[in-house]
Amino acid sequence: MQYKFPDNFWWGAATSGPQSEGRFHKVHKSVFDHWYDIEPEAFFDRVGPNVASNFYNDYVQDIAFMKEVGLNSVRTSIQWTRLMKDFEAGTVEPEAAEFYRKVIEEFLRQGIRPVINLHHFDLPVELYEKYGGWESKEVVELFVIFAQKCFELFGGQVKDWITFNEPMVVAEGEYLYQFHYPNVVDGKKACQVIYNLNLASAKVIEAFHRSSCAKQGGRIGIVLNLTPAYPRSQDEADIKAAAFAEDFKNNAFLYPAVKGVFPQSLTDVLKEDGVLWDSTPEELAIIKENTVDFLGINYYHPFRAKARENAFDESRGWLPEKHFEEYEMPGARMNPYRGWEIYPQAIYDIAIEVRDKCGNIPWYVAENGMGVEGEEKFRNRDGYIEDDYRIDFLKEHLACLHKAIAEGSNCFGFHMWTPIDCWSWKNAYKNRYGFIAVDLSNQQKTIKKSGYWMKEVSQNNGF
Numbered sequence: 001m002q003y004k005f006p007d008n009f010w011w012g013a014a015t016s017g018p019q020s021e022g023r024f025h026k027v028h029k030s031v032f033d034h035w036y037d038i039e040p041e042a043f044f045d046r047v048g049p050n051v052a053s054n055f056y057n058d059y060v061q062d063i064a065f066m067k068e069v070g071l072n073s074v075r076t077s078i079q080w081t082r083l084m085k086d087f088e089a090g091t092v093e094p095e096a097a098e099f100y101r102k103v104i105e106e107f108l109r110q111g112i113r114p115v116i117n118l119h120h121f122d123l124p125v126e127l128y129e130k131y132g133g134w135e136s137k138e139v140v141e142l143f144v145i146f147a148q149k150c151f152e153l154f155g156g157q158v159k160d161w162i163t164f165n166e167p168m169v170v171a172e173g174e175y176l177y178q179f180h181y182p183n184v185v186d187g188k189k190a191c192q193v194i195y196n197l198n199l200a201s202a203k204v205i206e207a208f209h210r211s212s213c214a215k216q217g218g219r220i221g222i223v224l225n226l227t228p229a230y231p232r233s234q235d236e237a238d239i240k241a242a243a244f245a246e247d248f249k250n251n252a253f254l255y256p257a258v259k260g261v262f263p264q265s266l267t268d269v270l271k272e273d274g275v276l277w278d279s280t281p282e283e284l285a286i287i288k289e290n291t292v293d294f295l296g297i298n299y300y301h302p303f304r305a306k307a308r309e310n311a312f313d314e315s316r317g318w319l320p321e322k323h324f325e326e327y328e329m330p331g332a333r334m335n336p337y338r339g340w341e342i343y344p345q346a347i348y349d350i351a352i353e354v355r356d357k358c359g360n361i362p363w364y365v366a367e368n369g370m371g372v373e374g375e376e377k378f379r380n381r382d383g384y385i386e387d388d389y390r391i392d393f394l395k396e397h398l399a400c401l402h403k404a405i406a407e408g409s410n411c412f413g414f415h416m417w418t419p420i421d422c423w424s425w426k427n428a429y430k431n432r433y434g435f436i437a438v439d440l441s442n443q444q445k446t447i448k449k450s451g452y453w454m455k456e457v458s459q460n461n462g463f
């Protein structure tokens with residue numbers, strides 16, 4: 001075998017509550033539930049989160065599918081808007097607690113390690129309306145209350161916890177680039193949200209480490225989407241532009257998560273630009289003292305940056321693009337079915353960066369995968385999807401990861417996005433990612449060729 005991975009390697013996949021469960025029996029609405037209710041046409045084919053992949057009703061069958069494709073660990077999330085009866089009083093919906101208890105038990109019964117995430121873009125809309133959502137520090141406190149409830153209820157069974165999935169996407173989607181409700185464009189607020197999310201993560205980590213979960217051998221991390229920023233050229237101006245993009249997009253969460261401090265090169269620029277967040281010495285001390293036990297890293301594509309060639313358009317206020325322009329590299333290899341650049345080398349670069357700049361903290365690939373629009377056209381006469389392109393994509397990324405592990409990067413697992421095709425926010429079911437396909441007309445699920453491939457990889461611990 002050419003690529004053998006370390007013992008006990010996680011071969012798994014990731015999904016989230018709002019993208020898989022459906023809204024059955026939910027009392028509160030998330031910002032996405034609300035957005036779909038008021039503007040369904042904003043979603044691809046007008047498909048919303050109401051049914052998703054029906055995990056709420058089908059979880060026993062779905063987890064059996066996950067087992068069938070060889071997954072030994074799976075990440076999903078507990079929905080804040082499902083679990084809590086009252087966000088402020090900290091009371092719980094008994095039916096929701098029972099649902100998550102049964103889901104976790106089913107994972108364990110099937111020998112699949114559940115990795116539980118507390119936030120996957122699903123802020124309760126009431127907390128946006130009442131407090132301004134992640135702009136507000138009250139919401140930080142309410143999130144800690146929710147997290148503590150989760151630890152209390154499920155800490156006995158779940159050993160691996162995640163505070164946030166892709167917090168940068170919350171700031172970008174809600175406050176910069178208009179792909180998450182409330183679709184505001186406000187760079188200053190985006191910076192405050194970045195800070196508040198870091199603070200919320202640190203406070204949840206603090207609560208976790210004080211809880212019985214830590215004493216029972218539990219650990220807690222964060223899942224960050226890293227898009228390594230590569231400069232167009234070795235010219236000083238391009239390098240400077242890429243360095244700012246790297247700081248803003250990646251290090252604004254990576255450094256506080258693992259080092260407990262924000263990169264000074266970032267805070268200097270934000271201060272100079274008048275958009276630095278409000279912080280207090282007490283909060284900064286909490287961030288300093290409460291770093292993660294492990295890291296999850298989502299990698300899909302790199303970011304190519306160049307120095308600004310056109311004057312920055314000030315009409316929408318401050319944006320990070322004041323300091324760089326995105327650059328389309330001529331000849332870049334693109335995923336023809338999703339439009340993202342395919343660059344497996346970046347997974348090696350990330351792994352080495354974690355080894356050298358983040359104290360070689362234990363980490364895993366928490367998402368990687370290939371989105372394919374119109375994947376039904378690859379269904380063959382025997383009724384299953386022949387996704388060889390996905391198998392090739394995974395092999396190439398895993399080969400780069402393998403090289404970095406051989407060179408000492410402390411990576412303990414690989415999760416693909418996603419086990420079962422799931423609902424993906426504004427893109428709904430446009431881009432399919434799963435090992436298992438879903439027919440939306442009847443909720444029939446079928447294993448794709450990549451699922452059978454993954455089963456072998458997992459059984460052999462390599463390929």
Ligand code: BG6
Pocket residue numbers: 016019165166225298367371417423424425427431
């Ligand atoms: C990841 C998110 O970044 O991308 C997921 O964590 C999301 O929630 C996935 O579904 C795929 O996104 P898209 O837009 O290609 O469907």
